[in-house]
Amino acid sequence: GIQVEQSPPDLILQEGANSTLRCNFSDSVNNLQWFHQNPWGQLINLFYIPSGTKQNGRLSATTVATERYSLLYISSSQTTDSGVYFCAVIRNTGGFKTIFGAGTRLFVKA
Protein backbone atom coordinates (compact mmCIF):
# COMPACT_ATOMS: atom_id res chain seq x y z
CA GLY A 1 0.00 0.00 0.00
CA ILE A 2 0.89 3.63 -0.19
CA GLN A 3 3.41 4.92 2.36
CA VAL A 4 3.16 8.37 3.92
CA GLU A 5 6.23 9.69 5.71
CA GLN A 6 6.36 12.87 7.74
CA SER A 7 9.40 14.72 8.98
CA PRO A 8 10.61 15.71 11.43
CA PRO A 9 8.88 13.44 13.96
CA ASP A 10 9.38 15.96 16.76
CA LEU A 11 10.04 19.69 16.72
CA ILE A 12 10.61 22.22 19.48
CA LEU A 13 10.41 25.90 18.59
CA GLN A 14 10.82 29.16 20.41
CA GLU A 15 7.74 31.33 20.08
CA GLY A 16 8.05 33.53 17.01
CA ALA A 17 10.17 31.09 15.01
CA ASN A 18 9.26 29.69 11.61
CA SER A 19 9.19 26.03 10.61
CA THR A 20 8.61 23.71 7.68
CA LEU A 21 7.01 20.28 8.00
CA ARG A 22 7.32 17.77 5.20
CA CYS A 23 5.12 14.95 3.93
CA ASN A 24 6.36 12.44 1.35
CA PHE A 25 4.10 9.85 -0.24
CA SER A 26 5.05 6.81 -2.27
CA ASP A 27 2.39 6.76 -4.98
CA SER A 28 0.02 9.04 -6.83
CA VAL A 29 -2.89 10.32 -4.80
CA ASN A 30 -6.18 11.98 -5.55
CA ASN A 31 -5.96 14.52 -2.77
CA LEU A 32 -4.06 15.51 0.35
CA GLN A 33 -5.04 17.13 3.62
CA TRP A 34 -3.14 18.65 6.53
CA PHE A 35 -4.60 18.47 10.04
CA HIS A 36 -3.67 19.81 13.44
CA GLN A 37 -4.59 17.61 16.40
CA ASN A 38 -4.93 19.73 19.50
CA PRO A 39 -4.15 18.47 23.04
CA TRP A 40 -7.78 17.39 23.47
CA GLY A 41 -7.63 15.12 20.45
CA GLN A 42 -9.70 17.18 18.04
CA LEU A 43 -8.48 17.12 14.45
CA ILE A 44 -8.68 20.53 12.84
CA ASN A 45 -8.68 20.78 9.05
CA LEU A 46 -5.87 23.05 7.92
CA PHE A 47 -5.63 22.53 4.18
CA TYR A 48 -7.19 20.46 1.46
CA ILE A 49 -4.45 20.71 -1.13
CA PRO A 50 -4.03 18.19 -3.96
CA SER A 51 -1.60 20.55 -5.72
CA GLY A 52 -0.37 24.10 -5.69
CA THR A 53 -0.04 26.52 -2.80
CA LYS A 54 -2.58 27.82 -0.31
CA GLN A 55 -2.28 30.26 2.55
CA ASN A 56 -4.37 30.80 5.64
CA GLY A 57 -3.00 33.41 8.02
CA ARG A 58 0.36 32.30 9.40
CA LEU A 59 0.06 28.90 7.77
CA SER A 60 0.67 27.97 4.18
CA ALA A 61 1.01 24.70 2.32
CA THR A 62 2.46 23.57 -0.97
CA THR A 63 1.89 20.24 -2.68
CA VAL A 64 3.97 19.10 -5.64
CA ALA A 65 2.01 16.05 -6.73
CA THR A 66 4.39 15.09 -9.55
CA GLU A 67 7.23 14.82 -7.02
CA ARG A 68 5.02 13.27 -4.33
CA TYR A 69 5.53 15.66 -1.47
CA SER A 70 3.78 18.39 0.43
CA LEU A 71 5.12 21.08 2.77
CA LEU A 72 3.40 22.89 5.62
CA TYR A 73 4.88 26.24 6.65
CA ILE A 74 4.24 27.77 10.04
CA SER A 75 5.43 31.35 10.44
CA SER A 76 5.74 33.35 13.66
CA SER A 77 4.81 30.31 15.73
CA GLN A 78 2.69 30.70 18.84
CA THR A 79 2.25 28.43 21.86
CA THR A 80 -1.23 27.58 20.63
CA ASP A 81 0.35 25.99 17.55
CA SER A 82 1.58 23.14 19.75
CA GLY A 83 0.15 19.71 19.00
CA VAL A 84 0.51 17.07 16.34
CA TYR A 85 0.38 17.87 12.64
CA PHE A 86 -0.80 15.08 10.38
CA CYS A 87 -0.59 14.76 6.64
CA ALA A 88 -3.21 12.46 5.10
CA VAL A 89 -3.46 11.35 1.50
CA ILE A 90 -6.62 10.25 -0.22
CA ARG A 91 -6.61 7.40 -2.73
CA ASN A 92 -9.71 6.71 -4.75
CA THR A 93 -9.57 3.16 -6.06
CA GLY A 94 -13.14 1.96 -6.26
CA GLY A 95 -13.93 3.57 -2.93
CA PHE A 96 -11.60 6.03 -1.32
CA LYS A 97 -9.40 5.85 1.76
CA THR A 98 -7.63 8.46 3.80
CA ILE A 99 -4.17 7.29 4.84
CA PHE A 100 -2.34 9.12 7.60
CA GLY A 101 1.32 9.76 8.17
CA ALA A 102 2.82 9.26 11.61
CA GLY A 103 2.62 12.98 12.37
CA THR A 104 4.98 15.73 13.53
CA ARG A 105 4.76 16.55 17.21
CA LEU A 106 5.33 20.30 17.68
CA PHE A 107 5.98 22.09 20.95
CA VAL A 108 6.26 25.88 20.93
CA LYS A 109 7.96 27.36 23.98
CA ALA A 110 6.95 30.76 25.35
Place this chain on the structure above:
Amino acid sequence: GAVVSQHPSRVICKSGTSVKIECRSLDFQATTMFWYRQFPKQSLMLMATSNEGSKATYEQGVEKDKFLINHASLTLSTLTVTSAHPEDSSFYICSASGGYGVRSTEAFFGQGTRLTVV
Protein backbone atom coordinates in the same frame (compact mmCIF):
# COMPACT_ATOMS: atom_id res chain seq x y z
CA GLY B 1 -16.36 24.16 7.04
CA ALA B 2 -18.53 21.14 7.65
CA VAL B 3 -19.30 20.05 11.21
CA VAL B 4 -19.13 16.50 12.53
CA SER B 5 -20.32 15.76 16.04
CA GLN B 6 -19.25 12.67 17.95
CA HIS B 7 -20.87 11.51 21.18
CA PRO B 8 -19.99 10.70 23.88
CA SER B 9 -16.62 12.40 24.30
CA ARG B 10 -15.70 10.14 27.21
CA VAL B 11 -17.10 6.85 28.43
CA ILE B 12 -16.11 4.41 31.14
CA CYS B 13 -17.67 0.97 31.04
CA LYS B 14 -17.28 -2.36 32.74
CA SER B 15 -15.71 -5.37 31.07
CA GLY B 16 -18.26 -7.41 29.17
CA THR B 17 -20.64 -4.58 28.45
CA SER B 18 -21.25 -2.88 25.10
CA VAL B 19 -20.73 0.75 24.25
CA LYS B 20 -22.23 2.72 21.36
CA ILE B 21 -20.54 5.77 19.87
CA GLU B 22 -22.43 8.09 17.54
CA CYS B 23 -21.05 10.18 14.70
CA ARG B 24 -23.28 12.79 13.08
CA SER B 25 -22.70 15.14 10.19
CA LEU B 26 -24.61 18.27 11.21
CA ASP B 27 -24.70 20.39 8.08
CA PHE B 28 -24.01 18.06 5.16
CA GLN B 29 -24.91 14.61 3.92
CA ALA B 30 -22.11 12.16 4.56
CA THR B 31 -22.10 9.48 1.91
CA THR B 32 -19.02 7.93 3.49
CA MET B 33 -17.94 7.75 7.11
CA PHE B 34 -14.75 6.35 8.53
CA TRP B 35 -13.88 5.05 11.97
CA TYR B 36 -10.36 5.29 13.37
CA ARG B 37 -8.61 4.17 16.48
CA GLN B 38 -5.69 6.06 17.97
CA PHE B 39 -3.28 4.76 20.58
CA PRO B 40 -1.30 7.21 22.73
CA LYS B 41 1.31 9.13 20.75
CA GLN B 42 0.52 7.24 17.58
CA SER B 43 -1.19 8.03 14.32
CA LEU B 44 -4.77 7.23 13.37
CA MET B 45 -5.45 3.64 12.39
CA LEU B 46 -8.36 3.14 9.99
CA MET B 47 -10.76 0.52 11.33
CA ALA B 48 -13.58 0.56 8.79
CA THR B 49 -15.31 2.50 6.06
CA SER B 50 -19.08 2.76 5.94
CA ASN B 51 -21.35 3.94 3.16
CA GLU B 52 -24.95 4.83 3.83
CA GLY B 53 -27.27 1.87 3.48
CA SER B 54 -24.60 -0.76 2.94
CA LYS B 55 -22.38 -2.96 5.07
CA ALA B 56 -19.16 -1.52 6.41
CA THR B 57 -15.81 -2.52 4.94
CA TYR B 58 -13.39 -3.48 7.68
CA GLU B 59 -9.62 -3.20 7.53
CA GLN B 60 -7.53 -6.31 7.90
CA GLY B 61 -7.22 -7.39 11.50
CA VAL B 62 -10.31 -5.54 12.74
CA GLU B 63 -12.94 -7.88 14.16
CA LYS B 64 -16.27 -7.06 12.59
CA ASP B 65 -18.22 -8.90 15.30
CA LYS B 66 -16.40 -6.90 17.94
CA PHE B 67 -16.77 -3.49 16.34
CA LEU B 68 -20.25 -3.21 14.86
CA ILE B 69 -20.73 -0.31 12.47
CA ASN B 70 -24.07 0.95 11.24
CA HIS B 71 -24.59 3.78 8.75
CA ALA B 72 -28.34 4.00 8.73
CA SER B 73 -28.71 7.48 7.30
CA LEU B 74 -26.72 10.11 5.45
CA THR B 75 -26.06 11.95 8.69
CA LEU B 76 -25.48 9.20 11.25
CA SER B 77 -23.04 6.35 11.73
CA THR B 78 -22.60 4.36 14.93
CA LEU B 79 -19.78 2.22 16.26
CA THR B 80 -20.69 -0.34 18.91
CA VAL B 81 -17.89 -1.99 20.85
CA THR B 82 -19.36 -5.28 21.97
CA SER B 83 -18.30 -7.25 25.03
CA ALA B 84 -15.67 -4.66 25.79
CA HIS B 85 -12.35 -5.64 27.36
CA PRO B 86 -9.63 -3.44 28.88
CA GLU B 87 -7.54 -3.81 25.71
CA ASP B 88 -10.35 -2.05 23.81
CA SER B 89 -9.60 1.10 25.80
CA SER B 90 -8.53 3.71 23.28
CA PHE B 91 -9.40 6.96 21.52
CA TYR B 92 -11.92 6.40 18.73
CA ILE B 93 -12.49 9.06 16.05
CA CYS B 94 -14.93 9.25 13.19
CA SER B 95 -14.72 11.25 10.00
CA ALA B 96 -17.28 12.05 7.35
CA SER B 97 -17.03 12.95 3.70
CA GLY B 98 -19.70 13.77 1.24
CA GLY B 99 -19.32 16.96 -0.66
CA TYR B 100 -19.61 17.26 -4.38
CA GLY B 101 -17.08 17.68 -7.13
CA VAL B 102 -13.39 17.93 -6.40
CA ARG B 103 -13.91 18.23 -2.64
CA SER B 104 -16.06 15.12 -2.33
CA THR B 105 -13.22 13.26 -0.59
CA GLU B 106 -12.44 15.97 1.96
CA ALA B 107 -12.65 14.48 5.45
CA PHE B 108 -14.10 16.24 8.50
CA PHE B 109 -13.53 14.78 11.94
CA GLY B 110 -15.57 14.42 15.08
CA GLN B 111 -14.18 15.34 18.48
CA GLY B 112 -13.27 11.75 19.33
CA THR B 113 -14.37 9.41 22.11
CA ARG B 114 -12.06 8.27 24.86
CA LEU B 115 -13.17 4.79 25.93
CA THR B 116 -11.94 3.28 29.17
CA VAL B 117 -12.91 -0.29 29.99
CA VAL B 118 -12.49 -1.26 33.65
